[in-house]
Each structure stands twice: as structure tokens, then as C-alpha cells.
Amino acid sequence: MRHTLAVLVDNKPGVLSRVSGLFSRRGFNIESLAVGMTEDPEISRMTIVVRGDDRVLAQVTSQLGKLIDVISVCDIPSSESVDRELVLIKVSADATTRSEIMQIVDIFRAKIIDVGTETLIIEVTGDRGKVGAIERMLKRFGIRELVRTGMVAMNRNTKTVNGGDA
Amino acid sequence: MTDTWVPDHILYLVKGRVFQLKRRKRTVTDATISGAKALIECLRDERVDTIFGYPGGALLPLYDELYDADIRHILVRHEQGAAHAADGYARATGKVGVCLATSGPGATNLVTGIANAYMDSIPVVAITGQVPTPLIGNDAFQEADITGITLPITKHNYLIKDVNDLPRIVKEAFFIASTGRPGPVLIDLPKDITTDELEFKYPETVHLRGYHPDINIDKDAVRRAASMMMQAERPIIYAGGGVIISNTSSELLKLAETINAPVTTTLLGIGAFPQSHPLSLGMLGMHGTRYANYAVQESDLLIAIGARFDDRVTGKIDAFAAQAKVIHIDIDPAEIGKNVRVDLPVIGDAREVLRLLLSYLREKQSKSGAWLEKIDAWKKEYPLQYQQSDTVIKPQYVIQEIHRACPDAIIVTEVGQNQMWAAQYFQYEQPRTFITSGGLGTMGYGFPAAMGAKVGCPDRTVIDIAGDGSFQMTSQELATVVKNDICVVVAILNNGYLGMVRQWQELFFDRRYSHTELTQSVDFVKLAEAYGAIGIRAEKPSEVPSAISEALAADRAVIIDFVVDPTENVFPMVPAGAAINEILEPEVTA
Incomplete structure (x- = not known):
């Protein structure tokens, strides 16, 4: 089972290696990890997608919580949250295929951000399902390169991971 | 505030030591002190009375401050000894143990001791020297990434990059080490930080957003x-x-x-x-x-x-x-x-x-x-039992005799059969009287840990129950205990084997004793004497009580070499992976 964790950490050097080191040492599998500064510049937020049953999740959460630089760990249930990932896809495109690819891009509300004689770079933002679908659609044209930011997620409504809940 | 220029390359003598001052610009006011001095002040504020350490290039400014500080520094003979001694001190006293080592190999030599303290949740603060901050990452002489190395074996660790952070970091380190589930905290201290100046004020409180050891009980x-x-x-x-x-x-x-x-x-x-x-x-x-x-x-x-x-x-x-x-x-x-x-x-x-x-x-x-x-x-x-003998010393008997002679001793152990017999055949009545490496199972832990326990509790009798294998891993600390008048007794249960491994080979590997025999490796009596300690040997059961009483009466560190039955095994025993009521035990005849 897949879980999304929002982890608030002190924005200090070395914190990422403490977190990733913990995952490798304890044998937890990270599916994706995205990190960046929050509204408070002293705090960074990591969004970690991890696979495992409830027992693994409980261990991950409590072991993370023991790191001194970790301020809080929240499980973000997919039913009560939105999640997004940004993906750049460099796909082969010549005169014969370009218009078809552009149609697909339109349908998925993605963007073409670079055009070359043999390739297009497409920017897609979406949840796991949408990103997977466009990737499948573009595969037959030849995906030359693909990079993803990793999932970021946020609770719906007024609920926040830093304690606010109305 | 005044800028002072110190002349180039002047040698002078203070208290018999040669100083060489290099041309450097320093901003000095009455209110500032060096990082090295600030660290000593911090340790004093934490009521640290003893440090186990070993100097080196990166620590020279700090050792210079230690030269006339009123903190007892015990010079070990290997940094691993310092880490285990700080651990033993902490276990015996309940206070935070402190060890100190220089950069690079000094720091890496602490690693086993830090891992040992981490596995058993022991409050230790380890301070390591580091190359000057401009050189970090350059593969400088005696550089090791000790904060990286100790990441998974410390409760937390720090690299000080600004001398103004030093008091806060030391305060946090002691707080983290000793509260909640205790554990070791390492502070890596670059050489230039120890000479940089700061306006010193030791913080009274700790503010850590991600660490709140006070728990509201449900x-x-x-x-x-x-x-x-x-x-x-x-x-x-x-x-x-x-x-x-x-x-x-x-x-x-x-x-x-x-x-x-x-x-x-x-x-x-x-x-x-x-x-x-x-x-x-x-x-x-x-x-x-x-x-x-x-x-x-x-x-x-x-x-x-x-x-x-x-x-x-x-x-x-x-x-x-x-x-x-x-x-x-x-x-x-x-x-x-x-x-x-x-x-x-x-x-x-x-x-x-x-x-x-x-x-x-x-x-x-x-x-x-x-x-x-x-x-x-x-x-x-089903009492604990073994087959007593009139001709050969049984290790269990040695433990029982030590208990008879000194029931309120602090017993420290090495790891292996000696540890299990010490756990089984001594009768413990008080906390902090049995000190052993549990989680990590570190051979060589006992002797330096006993040294630390004795320094922390000088009025108690401290006895290290050792094996001939384990003791040889840290026996160089004999020099430390003799030099510093730390009167510990080392009771070696000398069976000429790495006994616990030999036991597993006997029971589970068809008696193929692959590389576990240690016989005739060393004369422990002469070894003790070489260091200025007392060496006693007991070869017959009848010699056991007198050897123990002689050791307990001595005014110096003592090694007793008990030549014990090499075939004796630790029982009861649950084979690895079996349920704990599936127990192996040999027949004992009356």
C-alpha cells in the first residue's frame, strides 16, 4: 500500500541525508521524495511517498519523528487531499507526428515548452493517474528522456500539516 | 575593541612549553574568549568532572586550554578506550560520559564505542577535532566525515561551523544525550573554531522545535x-x-x-x-x-x-x-x-x-x-547448574566465588561466554552494578568500561569479567589504569578459545573449530607486570578464593588469569530462531 507523508524539517544542511539515511538503514522503500522551503524560510517540507503496510507506516512515522531536525510527520490520506507531480517529457516528433502529439497534449491540458526539429518537450502537471496516462499515450512516438519532480500533496480544506485545523 | 598585531614567528616559553606565535590579526576585547576556552566553560557548566580523551593536531588549541583547566582528563591509549570508558562512566553514575578524540583516525576510532552507546541508549557526548573549516571536503590531512559516518549511530550530531553557535550546540548536545531515550551525541569541532573568538554566554534553556522529550502520559x-x-x-x-x-x-x-x-x-x-x-x-x-x-x-x-x-x-x-x-x-x-x-x-x-x-x-x-x-x-x-570439578576450574565457580568475596561489586563484562556466566552466576541486588555491552555485543568493551565505572564510582570495587579473547582487544588500557591509579580487577576466564563462537561450532557446525583457538597466545601475568599492574594466575579450583582475595586487597590494578575448563559451555541455551522454551541443556550428574 502507498502512503504519502508530509514531513516538516528544520531547513538546515544535512537534514535530507538524515532522512534518506534513515529510510535506507531501516529498509523502508521511498517511491518519491520532494523537498523545498515552506512559507517559513526556516522550515522545509518533504513529501515522501512510501510503500508498506500499516505496520511499516507506523515505524516510518515514529522513526522519522525521533530525528531531532524533524518537526512533524503527517500521513496525508489520498481521499482527503490533492496531490500533484510535474513531469517533463522529451518525445521524438517529426513533421508527420507533431500534430498528433499536440492534440494529445491539448487533451491532457499539458504544455509544449520546447520545440526542436526532432523533438518536443512537454510539461505535464497532474496526479499519478494523469501523468501515467499521457506517458502511455506518448510512448509509441518514442520518449527520449523523462524527469519528474516527485509527488507533492496537501490536505483539502482548512486542515494543515503544521497543526491548523478548523 | 582593539585590533592587535602579533609579531611573526616568535618563540617563547611558558611553563616550560615552547610557543610559536604566527602573524595573525585578532580582534580581541575583554568580553571575548576563544572557542576552545568556551568549550571548557560549557563543560564546566554541564558539571563535567572527567573527560576520557586522546589529543592530536586538530585538537591542539583545545588541549592547550585543558592543560590548566580544572577538569580531570584521562589519557587513554586508544580512542576506542575513551568511548567505552565514557560509556562505562555513564552507566555507573547515571551522568553523561564525555570522550574526546582528534580528527580523522581519532574520530573513526571512537565509532565502535559510539555505536555501542547508541544500541544500549547510553548518554555520551563525543567531541571530535576536525580540520579547519576552509579545508573541509578537500581530503585534508586527518580529515574524515565523522558526522556522516556517525549519522546512523548517534541520537544526533553536529558540525560547528560558526564559533558563535558553540555554546548553544554544546547545551543542546548534553540535553539531547541525557533526556528522553538517552543516547550518544557527537560534536565535530573544526580547528579554526577553537581559535575563533566569541562573546561567551552559556544558554540557560534549550529550544529545539523537533525535540520534546517531556511526554504527556495517557x-x-x-x-x-x-x-x-x-x-x-x-x-x-x-x-x-x-x-x-x-x-x-x-x-x-x-x-x-x-x-x-x-x-x-x-x-x-x-x-x-x-x-x-x-x-x-x-x-x-x-x-x-x-x-x-x-x-x-x-x-x-x-x-x-x-x-x-x-x-x-x-x-x-x-x-x-x-x-x-x-x-x-x-x-x-x-x-x-x-x-x-x-x-x-x-x-x-x-x-x-x-x-x-x-x-x-x-x-x-x-x-x-x-x-x-x-x-x-x-x-x-530447573535451577541454573553446572558440573563442579576438583581438578579444573569451572568459570561459573569463579563467578560464584567473586560474588562470595565481594557481593556489592560493580561487575563489568566483556562479550561472549564470560558475559553470560557473569549474568547468570553473580547475584545482583542493585541497579548500575552490572555493566555490559548488550545490543552491539562489543568484545573489548569491558576493560575500558570498567575503567570508566571506577573513575565515576571510586569507592566501589569494580571487576571486569573478561575472556582471553575480548581482553586482548583493548588490553592497552592497562597503561591508563596504572598511570591514573584506577584500581580495577580484571578476572580473565581464560579458556584459550573464542569460547562462545567455539560453543556454536561445537553445537551447530560439527565441532569444526575454525579459527577460534587462542591457546598460548599471551602470558597475562607477565603482560600485567609489563604495564606495572599486578598479575595473578590460578590454575586449580583451590587457588580461586585466595587469588580473588589477593586481588581485592591490592592497591593497584590487577589481572587474574583463571585458567578454566576450555570445554565448558553456557547453558541453558535456546538455539537461534527457536522458541524460548525449546531449551538445550546437558545432563548434570550429581
């Missing part, structure tokens, strides 16, 4: 625990090192007597409950008593306090206490459900939880009477 959970204890017919308390760390022995005794539950302890929990008490079952697990293991397996309520269900305790995990409901009292939420299912977790400091629990409990009368009778029958039927 009173409902404690109430439920109380009611489960009142209802249980076959309760058993399984007490670990956490009981000792949180100084909860007297509350544990009250709890056991109130609910009439027998108490078994882990290896690290030895001393948490008086072993002469009728409710004491001794140690459980792989080399635990039969009656402790049987009682766990037949119990209907297992009350774990400050213990972590280690594989050496549980054996086959699915079969462990299979009929019991499990209450787990621990300060570390990550231990709950890590290894076994728990019916009722109670998170908090053991002492506070037990005090609360006792306020909810009333005296329990008869409910577990039949249970205690059954356990007493097991105790009578």
Missing part, C-alpha cells in the same frame, strides 16, 4: 493497564535497561509486590530488580533461566517495561509469549510494535508511568497464587 492507558494487571491470572513483568536508565527500581519492586507478579529482566535490565527476591526469575532469553522462559511462555499478561523485544530475548518471535496480552511501557514510541504485537502501549518515562500506575492499583491478594506455585516448582526443578 492516563486512560495507564488505568487500562492497571485493570489488566488486576485481572491477570498469570502476569509476568519483563524489565529492561530502561528501568535502570530512568531510576525506576524501587517503583518496579512496589509494582511487582502489589500485583504479585514475578519479574524477569533482560541482560541490560539485570540489577533493576533484586535477584534475592522471591519474585525474581533472573534473566530471560537465549541464555536465560528455564523458569523465566517457561513463565513468559505460559503467562497471560506480559508487562514489558523499558525493554525492546530483542531477538536474543524473544527467540522465534511468533512463538514468544503467545498466550499473553502484552502491555508495553516505553519512552520511545518507535519501539511499540517494532518486533511484536502490543495490546496496550503506554508511552512515557518508566518512573512516571509506574508511579501513576501504582496510584491506580490496590493490593492484589490471591489471584496469582497458583501461578507463583507453578513457577516455584520450575525454580526447584
Whole structure:
């Protein structure tokens, strides 16, 4: 089972290696990890997608919580949250295929951000399902390169991971 | 504030030492002191009376300050000795142990000791020198990324990059090491930070956003625990090192007597409950008593306090206490459900939880009477036993004789058979009287840890129960104990083998004793004498009592070389992976 964790950490050097080191040492599998500064510049937020049953999740959460630089760990249930990932896809495109690819891009509300004689770079933002679908659609044209930011997620409504809940 | 220029390359003598001053610009005011001096001030504010350390290039400015500081510095002969000594000091006194080593190899030599303290939750602050900050990352001489190396074996670690952070970091380090679930904290101190100047003020409080060791105990959970204890017919308390760390022995005794539950302890929990008490079952697990293991397996309520269900305790995990409901009292939420299912977790400091629990409990009368009778029958039927001999010294006999001669000693052990016999055949009545490397199982731990324990508790008799293999791993500290008048006794159970490995080879590897024989490797009496310690050898059972009394009367460190039966094994024994009631034991004839 897949879980999304929002982890608030002190924005200090070395914190990422403490977190990733913990995952490798304890044998937890990270599916994706995205990190960046929050509204408070002293705090960074990591969004970690991890696979495992409830027992693994409980261990991950409590072991993370023991790191001194970790301020809080929240499980973000997919039913009560939105999640997004940004993906750049460099796909082969010549005169014969370009218009078809552009149609697909339109349908998925993605963007073409670079055009070359043999390739297009497409920017897609979406949840796991949408990103997977466009990737499948573009595969037959030849995906030359693909990079993803990793999932970021946020609770719906007024609920926040830093304690606010109305 | 004035800018002072110091002339180029002037040599001068102070107290017989040669100083070379290099041309450098320093901004000095009356209010500023160097990082090195600030560190000494911090240690004083933390009431550190002793440091175990070893100097080196990166630490020269700090050692210069230590030269006339009123902190006792004990110069070890290998940095591993410093780390274990700080650990032994911490276990014996309950205070934070401090060790100090230079950059690079000095720091990496601490690693085993730090890992050892981490596994057993021991408060240690390790301070390491580091190359100057501009050189970090350049593969400079004696550079090692010690914060990276110790990331998974410290509770937390720091690299100081600005001298103004030094007081705060030292304050946090001691706070983190000694609160919550204790553990080692490392501070990496670049050389230029020790000479940089700062306006010193030691912070009074610690503010860490991500660390709050004060836990609000869930009173409902404690109430439920109380009611489960009142209802249980076959309760058993399984007490670990956490009981000792949180100084909860007297509350544990009250709890056991109130609910009439027998108490078994882990290896690290030895001393948490008086072993002469009728409710004491001794140690459980792989080399635990039969009656402790049987009682766990037949119990209907297992009350774990400050213990972590280690594989050496549980054996086959699915079969462990299979009929019991499990209450787990621990300060570390990550231990709950890590290894076994728990019916009722109670998170908090053991002492506070037990005090609360006792306020909810009333005296329990008869409910577990039949249970205690059954356990007493097991105790009578399956006592710890070995085959005594008139001709060859049995290691168990040595331990019993040491107990007879000095029942209130602090016993420290190495790792292996010596450790298990010391756990089984000495009778421990008080916490902090049994000091051993549990989680990491570090051979070579005992002797330097004994040194640290003796420094922390100079009025106590401290005896290291050693094996001939383990002792040779850190025997160089003989120089340290002699030089510093640290009167410890090392009782070597010399069987000429790496005995515990040999035992496994005998039982599980067709007696193929691959590379475990150590016979005739060293004359321990001469070794002791070479260092200026006293060496005594005992080869016959009749010589054992006099060797012990001679050692206890000595005014110097002593090694007793007990030449013991090389074929003796540690029993009872639960083979690895078996359930803890599947016990191997040889026949003992009367």
C-alpha cells in the first residue's frame, strides 16, 4: 500500500541525508521524495511517498519523528487531499507526428515548452493517474528522456500539516 | 575593541612549553574568549568532572586550554578506550560520559564505542577535532566525515561551523544525550573554531522545535493497564535497561509486590530488580533461566517495561509469549510494535508511568497464587547448574566465588561466554552494578568500561569479567589504569578459545573449530607486570578464593588469569530462531 507523508524539517544542511539515511538503514522503500522551503524560510517540507503496510507506516512515522531536525510527520490520506507531480517529457516528433502529439497534449491540458526539429518537450502537471496516462499515450512516438519532480500533496480544506485545523 | 598585531614567528616559553606565535590579526576585547576556552566553560557548566580523551593536531588549541583547566582528563591509549570508558562512566553514575578524540583516525576510532552507546541508549557526548573549516571536503590531512559516518549511530550530531553557535550546540548536545531515550551525541569541532573568538554566554534553556522529550502520559492507558494487571491470572513483568536508565527500581519492586507478579529482566535490565527476591526469575532469553522462559511462555499478561523485544530475548518471535496480552511501557514510541504485537502501549518515562500506575492499583491478594506455585516448582526443578570439578576450574565457580568475596561489586563484562556466566552466576541486588555491552555485543568493551565505572564510582570495587579473547582487544588500557591509579580487577576466564563462537561450532557446525583457538597466545601475568599492574594466575579450583582475595586487597590494578575448563559451555541455551522454551541443556550428574 502507498502512503504519502508530509514531513516538516528544520531547513538546515544535512537534514535530507538524515532522512534518506534513515529510510535506507531501516529498509523502508521511498517511491518519491520532494523537498523545498515552506512559507517559513526556516522550515522545509518533504513529501515522501512510501510503500508498506500499516505496520511499516507506523515505524516510518515514529522513526522519522525521533530525528531531532524533524518537526512533524503527517500521513496525508489520498481521499482527503490533492496531490500533484510535474513531469517533463522529451518525445521524438517529426513533421508527420507533431500534430498528433499536440492534440494529445491539448487533451491532457499539458504544455509544449520546447520545440526542436526532432523533438518536443512537454510539461505535464497532474496526479499519478494523469501523468501515467499521457506517458502511455506518448510512448509509441518514442520518449527520449523523462524527469519528474516527485509527488507533492496537501490536505483539502482548512486542515494543515503544521497543526491548523478548523 | 582593539585590533592587535602579533609579531611573526616568535618563540617563547611558558611553563616550560615552547610557543610559536604566527602573524595573525585578532580582534580581541575583554568580553571575548576563544572557542576552545568556551568549550571548557560549557563543560564546566554541564558539571563535567572527567573527560576520557586522546589529543592530536586538530585538537591542539583545545588541549592547550585543558592543560590548566580544572577538569580531570584521562589519557587513554586508544580512542576506542575513551568511548567505552565514557560509556562505562555513564552507566555507573547515571551522568553523561564525555570522550574526546582528534580528527580523522581519532574520530573513526571512537565509532565502535559510539555505536555501542547508541544500541544500549547510553548518554555520551563525543567531541571530535576536525580540520579547519576552509579545508573541509578537500581530503585534508586527518580529515574524515565523522558526522556522516556517525549519522546512523548517534541520537544526533553536529558540525560547528560558526564559533558563535558553540555554546548553544554544546547545551543542546548534553540535553539531547541525557533526556528522553538517552543516547550518544557527537560534536565535530573544526580547528579554526577553537581559535575563533566569541562573546561567551552559556544558554540557560534549550529550544529545539523537533525535540520534546517531556511526554504527556495517557492516563486512560495507564488505568487500562492497571485493570489488566488486576485481572491477570498469570502476569509476568519483563524489565529492561530502561528501568535502570530512568531510576525506576524501587517503583518496579512496589509494582511487582502489589500485583504479585514475578519479574524477569533482560541482560541490560539485570540489577533493576533484586535477584534475592522471591519474585525474581533472573534473566530471560537465549541464555536465560528455564523458569523465566517457561513463565513468559505460559503467562497471560506480559508487562514489558523499558525493554525492546530483542531477538536474543524473544527467540522465534511468533512463538514468544503467545498466550499473553502484552502491555508495553516505553519512552520511545518507535519501539511499540517494532518486533511484536502490543495490546496496550503506554508511552512515557518508566518512573512516571509506574508511579501513576501504582496510584491506580490496590493490593492484589490471591489471584496469582497458583501461578507463583507453578513457577516455584520450575525454580526447584530447573535451577541454573553446572558440573563442579576438583581438578579444573569451572568459570561459573569463579563467578560464584567473586560474588562470595565481594557481593556489592560493580561487575563489568566483556562479550561472549564470560558475559553470560557473569549474568547468570553473580547475584545482583542493585541497579548500575552490572555493566555490559548488550545490543552491539562489543568484545573489548569491558576493560575500558570498567575503567570508566571506577573513575565515576571510586569507592566501589569494580571487576571486569573478561575472556582471553575480548581482553586482548583493548588490553592497552592497562597503561591508563596504572598511570591514573584506577584500581580495577580484571578476572580473565581464560579458556584459550573464542569460547562462545567455539560453543556454536561445537553445537551447530560439527565441532569444526575454525579459527577460534587462542591457546598460548599471551602470558597475562607477565603482560600485567609489563604495564606495572599486578598479575595473578590460578590454575586449580583451590587457588580461586585466595587469588580473588589477593586481588581485592591490592592497591593497584590487577589481572587474574583463571585458567578454566576450555570445554565448558553456557547453558541453558535456546538455539537461534527457536522458541524460548525449546531449551538445550546437558545432563548434570550429581
